[in-house]
Amino acid sequence: MKHYLLAAAMLTMSLASCGTKETKDTEEREIPETKTLVLYYSLTGTTESVAQELQKALNADMESIEMETPYTGSYEEVVKQVGKEREAGELPKLLPLNADLAQYDTIFLGYPIWYGTYARPISALVAENDFQDKTVVTFCTFGSGGLEAAIQDLRKALPKAQVAETGFGIRNARVSSTAGELNRFLVENGYIEGSVEALPDYSEMRPVTEEEKQIFDAACGNYQFPLGTPVLAGKRGTPDGVDYIYQADNNGTPSTIYVTVGNAPDAKPEFTRVVR
Ligand SMILES: Cc1cc2nc3c(=O)[nH]c(=O)nc-3n(C[C@H](O)[C@H](O)[C@H](O)COP(=O)(O)O)c2cc1C
Known part of the structure; x- marks a missing residue:
C-alpha cells in the first residue's frame, strides 16, 4: 500500500532585483512505504x-x-x-x-x-x-x-x-x-508509533553505599563469571522500580553494569547487562 501526503501549500519566495515574487503551489508527494x-x-x-x-x-x-x-x-x-x-x-x-x-x-x-x-x-x-x-x-x-x-x-x-x-x-x-x-x-527510536513514559537520567556516580553493594551482590553474585566489585553507583526511579548503574572493578579492569529492582516487595535485584 502506498501513502500519499498532501504537502502543505508550499510558499516559494524568490527575490528579484526589482522586488519580491511570491508563488504558491500544492503538490501530492508519495512517501514510499518501507519494507x-x-x-x-x-x-x-x-x-x-x-x-x-x-x-x-x-x-x-x-x-x-x-x-x-x-x-x-x-x-x-x-x-x-x-x-x-x-x-x-x-x-x-x-x-x-x-x-x-x-x-x-x-x-x-x-x-x-x-x-x-x-x-x-x-x-x-x-x-x-x-x-x-x-x-x-x-x-x-x-x-x-x-x-x-x-x-x-x-x-x-x-x-x-x-x-x-x-x-x-x-x-x-x-x-x-x-x-x-x-x-x-x-x-x-521511532520504529513504531506509541507512547512511553520518559525515564529520568541517572543520578551522578558516587561511592557505592553498603545497601547498593548488597543489591549488586544479589544481582550479580550468582553469575557464572565474576563481575567484579562495585566502586561507584548512580540510580534512577522508574515506573517499574529502581535502576542502578555501577562502576565495578574486575581485577583492575573497570566495567559498567546495569541492575534493576522491581517494585514488588519480593522483587529480586537482576543485572540487565554489562557494557561491553
Ligand atoms: C559459543 C557461545 C559463545 C557465547 N559467548 C557469550 C559471550 O561472549 N557473552 C555473553 O554474554 N554470552 C555469551 N554466550 C551466551 C549466549 O549469548 C546466550 O545464551 C544467548 O541468549 C543464546 O541465544 P540463542 O538461544 O538465540 O542461541 C555464548 C553462547 C555460546 C553458545
Whole structure:
C-alpha cells in the first residue's frame, strides 16, 4: 500500500532585483512505504523469541538464518567448536535465504552474542551480503553483555549499510521481560508509533553505599563469571522500580553494569547487562 501526503501549500519566495515574487503551489508527494524483514540466527531459541516479538510489533516478514551443518552438542561443546573455528578463521556455511533482500529497506538483524560479538553465522552472512543502502537495526541476546561491541563490529563489517547506533539487547535470563522493553525501544527510536513514559537520567556516580553493594551482590553474585566489585553507583526511579548503574572493578579492569529492582516487595535485584 502506498501513502500519499498532501504537502502543505508550499510558499516559494524568490527575490528579484526589482522586488519580491511570491508563488504558491500544492503538490501530492508519495512517501514510499518501507519494507522490513526480521532476520535472525538463534541456536537455542532465545534470540528467536525476541524475533517473534519483533515480528508481531512491526508486522514484518521474518526469516531465520540456517546453517548447512547446524552446531550440535552441549553448550560447552559448541563453545569449544566455535572457539576453534574462530582461531582457524573458518566461517560456517549458510543455507540460501528464502527472502530476497533487495525487496527490503530495513533489516532487523538478530543474533546471540558469542565471544563478545555477533554469532559466527552472522559473520558468514555479512561476508556474503553488503546490505548496501539498507538500514540495519540490531537485536541480540546474551548471558551478560556484548550489545555495544557487536554493533561496532557490524558497522565496520557493513560500511555500505546504515547500521543504527542503538540496538536492542536483553540477557537470556530476562527474556521474559522482552515485550515491555522491546516496545520502549521501538517507540523511543521511532520504529513504531506509541507512547512511553520518559525515564529520568541517572543520578551522578558516587561511592557505592553498603545497601547498593548488597543489591549488586544479589544481582550479580550468582553469575557464572565474576563481575567484579562495585566502586561507584548512580540510580534512577522508574515506573517499574529502581535502576542502578555501577562502576565495578574486575581485577583492575573497570566495567559498567546495569541492575534493576522491581517494585514488588519480593522483587529480586537482576543485572540487565554489562557494557561491553
Ligand atoms: C559459543 C557461545 C559463545 C557465547 N559467548 C557469550 C559471550 O561472549 N557473552 C555473553 O554474554 N554470552 C555469551 N554466550 C551466551 C549466549 O549469548 C546466550 O545464551 C544467548 O541468549 C543464546 O541465544 P540463542 O538461544 O538465540 O542461541 C555464548 C553462547 C555460546 C553458545
